[in-house]
Amino acid sequence: MKSKSKVGIILLLILALLLVACSGGKTTEKTEVEKPAATDATPAEKTDGAEKTDPAEETEKEPAGEVENVKLGAVLPLTGATATTGANLKVAMEVAVDLINNSHDLDWDIAKNEGIAALNGAKIELLFGDCQSDATIASTEAANLLEKDIVGIAGAYASGFSAAVAAQALEYNIPMICGSSSSASLTDGKTYDFASVFNRIAANDEMETKEFYLFLQHLNEKYNAGIKKVAIAYINNAYGIHADEMFAQYAPEYGFEVVAQVAYEPTITAADTEAAQIINANPDVVFQASYIGDLTMFAQAYKAYDYAPKMIMCYCGGFQDASFAEVAKGLGVNYYSGGQASAEVLSDKMPVFKYVNEMYKTKTGLDIDGPALEEFASIILFVQAMEIAGSSEPADIINALRNNSFDAPYLTVGKIEFNENGQNIEMASFITQLIDGVYQVVFPLDEYVTSEPIVNQ
Numbered sequence: 001m002k003s004k005s006k007v008g009i010i011l012l013l014i015l016a017l018l019l020v021a022c023s024g025g026k027t028t029e030k031t032e033v034e035k036p037a038a039t040d041a042t043p044a045e046k047t048d049g050a051e052k053t054d055p056a057e058e059t060e061k062e063p064a065g066e067v068e069n070v071k072l073g074a075v076l077p078l079t080g081a082t083a084t085t086g087a088n089l090k091v092a093m094e095v096a097v098d099l100i101n102n103s104h105d106l107d108w109d110i111a112k113n114e115g116i117a118a119l120n121g122a123k124i125e126l127l128f129g130d131c132q133s134d135a136t137i138a139s140t141e142a143a144n145l146l147e148k149d150i151v152g153i154a155g156a157y158a159s160g161f162s163a164a165v166a167a168q169a170l171e172y173n174i175p176m177i178c179g180s181s182s183s184a185s186l187t188d189g190k191t192y193d194f195a196s197v198f199n200r201i202a203a204n205d206e207m208e209t210k211e212f213y214l215f216l217q218h219l220n221e222k223y224n225a226g227i228k229k230v231a232i233a234y235i236n237n238a239y240g241i242h243a244d245e246m247f248a249q250y251a252p253e254y255g256f257e258v259v260a261q262v263a264y265e266p267t268i269t270a271a272d273t274e275a276a277q278i279i280n281a282n283p284d285v286v287f288q289a290s291y292i293g294d295l296t297m298f299a300q301a302y303k304a305y306d307y308a309p310k311m312i313m314c315y316c317g318g319f320q321d322a323s324f325a326e327v328a329k330g331l332g333v334n335y336y337s338g339g340q341a342s343a344e345v346l347s348d349k350m351p352v353f354k355y356v357n358e359m360y361k362t363k364t365g366l367d368i369d370g371p372a373l374e375e376f377a378s379i380i381l382f383v384q385a386m387e388i389a390g391s392s393e394p395a396d397i398i399n400a401l402r403n404n405s406f407d408a409p410y411l412t413v414g415k416i417e418f419n420e421n422g423q424n425i426e427m428a429s430f431i432t433q434l435i436d437g438v439y440q441v442v443f444p445l446d447e448y449v450t451s452e453p454i455v456n457q
Contacts, residue, residue, distance in 0.1 A: 069125040070116065070392045072382055073145035074375075075155035075165045080133025081266065082157060082291055085321055085371065088364055089157060089180070090128060092372035095359045096379035097124050106355050108409060116383055118390045124383065135160040142168035151392045152177065154378040157371065158291075159183035160238040162200075163192060170194040175385075175398045177201065177378040180371035182208065182316045183242040187423035199401050199422040201374045201381070203429045205239075205289075205315055208339045209246040212313045213254035215337070215431050215443045216285060219311070225455045227310055231260035231283035233274055233298060235290055243289035243315045259283050268294060275301035288314045288338075292321040299324075303331045310456045314338030316429075320370040329437025334454045339429040341370035341411060343439045345450045352409040370429060373410065381406055381416065412448050 074093055077086035101123045104111040115121035127148060129141030138161040145153060146168055152175045156162045162181040169176040170193070177199045178186065184204040185191040192198075203211075219225040232247045234240035244261055251258045260281035264274045275298055278286055286309050288295055295318030302308075312335055318324055319338035328336050344367040347354035356376065360368040368376070384407070385400035386392050405417040413426045431443040433453050440451035 067115070067120045067122045069123050070119065070386070071125045071127060071148065071150045072379065073127045073129065073142070073148070073150040073153040074379075075129040075131050075138050075141050075145065075153065075161065077133040077157055077161065078128070078130040080131075081293065082133045084323075085292060086130075086133075086157060088321075088366070088369070088372050089375045091363050092360060092368060092376040093126060093154065093379050095356060095363070096376045097126050098359065099356070100124050100379070100383050104355070106352065108352050110380060110383060110387075111352075111355075116386055116392075118387045119392060122392070124379070126379065129155075131156055131161050131164075133158075133161075135164045138162075139164040139168055141165075143171075146172045146174060150174065151394050152382045152397055154179065154375065154382070157181065157375075158237070158239060159186060159242070162186060163194075163238065166192065166194040166198045169197045173197065174394045175199070175382075175401060177381050177401070179374035179376070179378040180316065181239070183238050184246065185238065185242050187419075187421045189421040195421045197398060199381075199418045199424075201377050201416060201424050201428060202316065202341070202371075203339060203427055204423060205243045206246045206250075207427060208315055208429065209243070209250050210254075211339065211427070211429075211431065211443075212287070213250055213256065216256065216311070216313075217254060218443060218445075219453065219455055223453070223455050225284075225310055225457075227284045228257055229259045229281075229283045230256045230285050230287060231258070231262070231278050231281050232287040232289065233262045233264065233271075233278055234288070235294060236263045236265050239315075239317065240289040243287075247287050247289075264294070266294075268297065271297040271301045272304070274298070275305060275307070279305055279307050284310045286312045288312060288319070290314070290318045292318040292324060295319060295324060296327050299327055299331060299333075299336075303333065308333070308456050309335060312336050316370060322366040322369045325434055325437045325439060328434040334433070334435050335456050337431055337433040337442065337453070339370070340432040340439060341429045342368050342373040343430075343432050343441055343450070345438065345440060346412065346448060349448065350410065350412070353411075356410050374428065377408060377410070377416065380408075 076089050099111045103114045115123045129145050131138035131141050138156050142165040153169050154177050156165045159181040162178045166176050175197050180202045182205045184206040187200050216227050220227055234244045248258055262274050262277045357368045385397045389396035389400040405415050408416045416424050419425050432439040433442045441449050442453040
């Protein structure tokens with residue numbers, strides 16, 4: 001009997017506990033604000049005038065929870081051989097984040113709003129990885145960022161670094177926007193398999209090469225420049241090698257003779273030997289595929305040899321670095337030209353560009369250059385894609401990037417649009433010439449030209 005009593009008592013205790021638990025659940029439900037029943041209406045139908053909710057009912061709803069930040073990543077060379085450039089690109093990206101996250105007195109929706117309007121004002125949080133000017137480290141840094149719930153990744157300046165980052169982006173199926181890398185191989189649809197996630201803003205070296213030769217033809221036709229022979233000095237990496245291929249491929253098509261192709265290693269500390277090889281070939285025009293450090297070495301060597309070609313045409317990289325303007329000015333030479341997506345002389349014609357340039361200059365003391373403006377654009381584009389998609393899901397961003405044209409009032413071309421391989425089909429750059437240390441727009445012939453070109457005779 002005692003054992004049965006004990007069992008009975010235990011059963012009564014269990015029943016009592018169950019009743020308390022159930023009662024507690026019901027009490028919690030009564031304190032919650034009732035949510036409206038779900039409907040089959042689409043978002044568009046819900047915003048239609050006939051479907052709007054009564055304002056009195058709105059006050060009974062739960063307040064919206066805190067909006068989470070949207071994380072983006074960026075890999076840049078913040079230390080190593082190209083650290084100075086990497087630091088400037090980082091500032092340009094931070095300027096973009098400032099414009100997105102805070103309201104600015106600028107006639108541009110993305111700058112007027114605080115945060116991402118389509119995501120209830122969510123702010124951008126930008127995480128950086130330092131590739132240390134090394135492609136292997138770029139891959140590792142990208143992987144580290146991709147493990148931190150980022151929805152997109154940007155970078156990484158040099159084409160080799162960008163390819164390494166893009167391979168990781170493909171692995172994680174996360175969209176990548178590359179601002180300034182120029183190797184055409186990144187978007188040729190053959191060399192790499194990351195086209196589904198990769199997008200590049202800058203003109204590639206194939207596009208630049210064609211524009212360079214058109215410019216030289218223009219100099220011959222309008223200024224009787226007499227340009228026939230061309231040579232190239234190029235850095236021995238993905239960027240330089242592909243620039244050399246494009247240079248040699250298109251020269252005959254545009255009527256020019258290649259007389260020298262001189263490669264040099266990224267580790268050079270002086271360019272005297274390579275400059276001498278170029279000079280001995282006696283070209284009318286020299287092409288350079290160089291970064292700021294090596295281009296400066298070549299400029300100093302040419303000057304030391306008292307060599308003054310009719311023009312030196314520079315692919316992106318070193319020529320676009322704003323500090324090179326002081327190098328050319330200090331040497332007293334005016335024959336450096338090249339592709340550029342940015343020129344301070346255009347400020348009065350482009351109010352959004354002027355505003356961005358002033359923000360950047362406040363932080364760096366320099367006018368924003370082409371690569372920095374293109375990396376600025378990479379962050380802006382991510383937000384524009386999210387605004388269109390109404391989502392921060394990577395798949396939705398990828399889809400938006402590939403199926404829309406994006407407003408770009410900070411570029412002379414005014415818009416950005418990607419093809420199936422991720423190449424921006426709008427020519428983001430124009431040709432500038434450093435005249436007395438100022439980047440002047442000299443080609444093509446449109447409303448943005450600011451100076452006649454100067455040709456050494």
